[in-house]
Amino acid sequence: MARMAGRRLLAAVPVLAAVTFGVFALAAASPFDPAKAYAGSAALGARQDVLDQLRDNLGADRPFTARWWDWLTSALTGDLGVSASLRQPVAQVIGERVGWSVLLCGIAFALAVTAGTALGVLAARRRGGLFDRAVTSLAYALEAAPPFWLGLLAIWLFALKLDALPAGGLTDTGSDAATPGQIASHVVLPAAVLALSQLPWFVLYVRQGVGDALAEDPVRGARARGLRERTVLLGHALRSGLLPVLTLTGSRIPELITGALLVETVFSWPGIASATVEAATKVDFPLLAALTVLATAAVLAGNLLADLLYGLADPRVGFDG
Amino acid sequence: MTARSVRGVAATAMAGVLAAGAAACSTPGGGGGAKDSLVVGLANEPETLSPLLGYGKDGNSKIFDGLLRRDASMKLQPALAAGLPKVADDGRTYTFALRKGVKFSDGKPFTAQDVVFTYRTILDEKTNNAAKGELDAIDKVTAAGDDTVVFVLKYPYAPFAERTVLPIVPEHAAKGQDVNSGSFNTAPIGTGPYVLTGWSKGEKLTFKANPGYWGGEPKVKKLTMAIIKDDDVRATRLRSGDLDGAILPPNLAKGFKDDKSKTTVTARTTDFRGVTLPTANKVTGDLAVRRALDLAVDRKAMVDKLLEGAGRAGYGPVPTGSDWFAKGTERPYDPDKAKKLLDDAGWRTGGDGIREKDGQRAAFTLWFPAGDKLREEHALAFASDAKKAGIEVKVQSGTWEVIEPRMKNDAVLAGDGNPADPDFDLYNLLHSSLALNGFNNMAAYSNPDVDKALEEGRRSGDKAARKAAYDKVQQGLADNPGYTFLTHIDHLYVVNDKWKNLSTQVEPHDHGLGAGPWWNVEDWQPEQ
Numbered sequence: 085m086a087r088m089a090g091r092r093l094l095a096a097v098p099v100l101a102a103v104t105f106g107v108f109a110l111a112a113a114s115p116f117d118p119a120k121a122y123a124g125s126a127a128l129g130a131r132q133d134v135l136d137q138l139r140d141n142l143g144a145d146r147p148f149t150a151r152w153w154d155w156l157t158s159a160l161t162g163d164l165g166v167s168a169s170l171r172q173p174v175a176q177v178i179g180e181r182v183g184w185s186v187l188l189c190g191i192a193f194a195l196a197v198t199a200g201t202a203l204g205v206l207a208a209r210r211r212g213g214l215f216d217r218a219v220t221s222l223a224y225a226l227e228a229a230p231p232f233w234l235g236l237l238a239i240w241l242f243a244l245k246l247d248a249l250p251a252g253g254l255t256d257t258g259s260d261a262a263t264p265g266q267i268a269s270h271v272v273l274p275a276a277v278l279a280l281s282q283l284p285w286f287v288l289y290v291r292q293g294v295g296d297a298l299a300e301d302p303v304r305g306a307r308a309r310g311l312r313e314r315t316v317l318l319g320h321a322l323r324s325g326l327l328p329v330l331t332l333t334g335s336r337i338p339e340l341i342t343g344a345l346l347v348e349t350v351f352s353w354p355g356i357a358s359a360t361v362e363a364a365t366k367v368d369f370p371l372l373a374a375l376t377v378l379a380t381a382a383v384l385a386g387n388l389l390a391d392l393l394y395g396l397a398d399p400r401v402g403f404d405g
Numbered sequence: 406m407t408a409r410s411v412r413g414v415a416a417t418a419m420a421g422v423l424a425a426g427a428a429a430c431s432t433p434g435g436g437g438g439a440k441d442s443l444v445v446g447l448a449n450e451p452e453t454l455s456p457l458l459g460y461g462k463d464g465n466s467k468i469f470d471g472l473l474r475r476d477a478s479m480k481l482q483p484a485l486a487a488g489l490p491k492v493a494d495d496g497r498t499y500t501f502a503l504r505k506g507v508k509f510s511d512g513k514p515f516t517a518q519d520v521v522f523t524y525r526t527i528l529d530e531k532t533n534n535a536a537k538g539e540l541d542a543i544d545k546v547t548a549a550g551d552d553t554v555v556f557v558l559k560y561p562y563a564p565f566a567e568r569t570v571l572p573i574v575p576e577h578a579a580k581g582q583d584v585n586s587g588s589f590n591t592a593p594i595g596t597g598p599y600v601l602t603g604w605s606k607g608e609k610l611t612f613k614a615n616p617g618y619w620g621g622e623p624k625v626k627k628l629t630m631a632i633i634k635d636d637d638v639r640a641t642r643l644r645s646g647d648l649d650g651a652i653l654p655p656n657l658a659k660g661f662k663d664d665k666s667k668t669t670v671t672a673r674t675t676d677f678r679g680v681t682l683p684t685a686n687k688v689t690g691d692l693a694v695r696r697a698l699d700l701a702v703d704r705k706a707m708v709d710k711l712l713e714g715a716g717r718a719g720y721g722p723v724p725t726g727s728d729w730f731a732k733g734t735e736r737p738y739d740p741d742k743a744k745k746l747l748d749d750a751g752w753r754t755g756g757d758g759i760r761e762k763d764g765q766r767a768a769f770t771l772w773f774p775a776g777d778k779l780r781e782e783h784a785l786a787f788a789s790d791a792k793k794a795g796i797e798v799k800v801q802s803g804t805w806e807v808i809e810p811r812m813k814n815d816a817v818l819a820g821d822g823n824p825a826d827p828d829f830d831l832y833n834l835l836h837s838s839l840a841l842n843g844f845n846n847m848a849a850y851s852n853p854d855v856d857k858a859l860e861e862g863r864r865s866g867d868k869a870a871r872k873a874a875y876d877k878v879q880q881g882l883a884d885n886p887g888y889t890f891l892t893h894i895d896h897l898y899v900v901n902d903k904w905k906n907l908s909t910q911v912e913p914h915d916h917g918l919g920a921g922p923w924w925n926v927e928d929w930q931p932e933q
């Protein structure tokens with residue numbers, strides 16, 4: 085198991101290097117000019133010599149391969165560079181924001197997994213029944229709905245029409261202290277929307293897995309032994325039906341991150357999403373690269389976690405990965 | 406469990422649900438109540454709070470003070486300086502005596518050394534301040550003792566004092582860190598009426614009154630600037646009581662007209678919209694076409710329809726309401742005269758209704774920055790007016806990166822405007838030395854008489870002589886309109902009726918948290 089984890093970590097190194105190289109190449113190919121993006125509205129009145137000086141200071145004219153190499157070598161020594169667009173060191177930008185993103189994603193993911201499993205088991209219990217059909221069609225509809233659209237809908241309903249929950253931000257506009265109570269009321273809508281956008285996958289996979297397991301011999305055997313339906317369902321069918329869900333847990337992480345980008349933007353959540361958007365439109369190479377590494381690492385870790393869990397849950401699966 | 410206790414549990418649970426609901430309902434209305442706090446909604450967020458990188462360069466920065474500041478009528482008043490500067494050496498030396506006893510919000514005293522540090526750091530070539538060109542005239546800044554600062558200029562520059570509203574930074578707090586990325590960008594310290602208490606990027610900035618402010622502690626103790634990019638969301642949050650005031654576009658501000666608890670404050674501006682007419686283009690470079698377009702555009706209709714009345718017809722960067730405006734240079738809407746001008750100059754109407762001269766079709770492309778709805782509407786209105794005179798304007802949108810390389814030959818729907826001094830806009834837009842230099846003089850306008858008058862205007866220390874020079878510039882622009890100026894746009898703010906005597910300054914194109922009725926929130930008095 086440790087060998088597999090170690091091998092995966094080693095394999096991650098070239099992947100991360102390649103991904104950051106791709107980010108620098110893409111940013112260099114984009115039509116945006118870093119110097120003008122940096123200057124913002126001040127670029128309107130700026131003289132050419134000032135803009136040239138700015139471009140020189142930002143190193144905007146250097147080939148992207150050289151910038152990538154510089155970034156990579158200094159990143160290895162722990163210096164992630166400076167975000168020009170936010171006028172802050174990259175480490176500080178990420179440090180200030182990543183906690184809020186993890187909070188949002190963690191709540192949403194836990195919510196999606198538990199609610200998805202519960203609904204999936206209930207639906208699988210009587211496949212083709214009224215509840216099953218209702219849950220399945222709802223799941224397909226949600227799967228098709230983009231998260232930002234769900235977010236706008238939720239704001240319209242809960243914040244504007246019902247006035248029950250705040251429309252966005254981390255705290256109320258008038259107060260500066262981020263008390264747990266304030267954050268709790270502000271995280272409800274974004275977390276619920278993010279969870280809702282991930283929910284259908286878990287519902288459908290669990291329903292399929294448990295439903296198939298219910299038709300298998302061990303379950304029939306358990307029923308024949310006269311075990312309670314509850315024990316059969318949760319103790320036997322769910323356990324073997326959960327295996328594909330574990331794989332899903334890993335592969336849903338990229339989707340969760342993309343979903344979080346959209347949800348954070350809609351709800352003005354001060355996480356890494358707004359920084360990502362800023363970094364992309366302002367061609368902020370160091371910030372963009374660091375955020376991409378973060379996202380890539382999360383995806384790789386998710387996959388590794390899924391494989392490890394799979395191996396633990398089903399002894400027939402080895403750790404050769 | 407008895408039936409009675411079940412009922413009891415149900416009632417308790419019900420009460421709990423109701424209480425939770427009520428508590429949830431009351432949370433969003435947090436900002437509205439207290440008289441000593443103000444929550445305003447803005448569209449744009451500053452990139453940095455460090456004046457060294459350009460924050461607050463036009464004054465009203467809340468956290469900082471400049472040597473000078475502007476009052477409600479845009480007259481310069483001393484702030485950190487003890488009085489207006491003494492100008493000597495034919496307008497090349499400006500000497501400021503400094504106010505005594507001023508302290509930064511961290512308790513350390515303000516000295517001449519802080520002024521010198523601020524200006525020198527901005528002018529340093531390693532400092533990424535895009536607006537540093539505004540201080541181009543400065544040759545040297547030196548401190549003479551603790552309470553006098555002397556600026557020596559490269560050339561006599563009459564509007565220089567207007568630049569000294571630039572906020573002063575404490576050397577002890579900002580020195581020793583990277584000016585481009587240091588903590589001073591997000592946690593600034595100044596002498597101003599407010600102290601920053603928090604900045605949640607993309608969400609809001611919060612301030613509290615500075616009890617040691619040299620001008621007296623402000624009555625509004627707590628100030629929150631919420632950043633809400635979407636106009637509709639901002640209007641909704643204002644309506645729900647979450648905000649006390651907000652900047653709104655005219656169509657949304659109209660929705661508050663019947664709301665007795667709110668007033669709409671209209672700020673006059675120098676925020677112009679106009680079309681550049683590139684000199685290099687055979688059509689837009691033609692004098693007859695330029696003059697015809699100037700007469701063919703229906704500016705009043707644009708103000709009434711596009712701006713819903715919140716604006717004024719514009720004939721140049723200087724608005725008609727300004728003291729600097731050259732009376733008599735207004736151009737009437739006269740489509741018949743426009744057509745006659747073109748006929749006389751040899752632009753004959755071809756088969757498709759578009760004019761031609763010597764095989765050159767009277768057609769050009771007009772760009773506007775993608776996503777800017779107001780500029781798009783101006784561009785389309787301009788194109789439709791031009792079409793009536795027989796000139797075809799193809800309207801296209803793109804990002805500035807797409808537009809910039811095409812500016813030499815294609816027209817752009819431009820917008821800018823700084824109210825402090827006519828030199829700031831006129832020189833940058835019209836002086837031939839700045840033709841296609843960055844986004845200055847995008848039309849490559851070149852008119853030797855105008856150049857000469859622009860030089861006179863910025864060098865002369867005498868106000869009457871300057872006025873005469875700028876009259877000449879505006880007359881030159883009327884005779885050879887290298888830009889078709891269309892409108893000046895009012896900025897509208899809707900505010901709770903809790904404070905009295907709200908005013909605004911004349912606002913620039915770039916209006917951030919220093920603009921709006923809260924430009925002088927430190928002087929606000931609650932209504933009794």
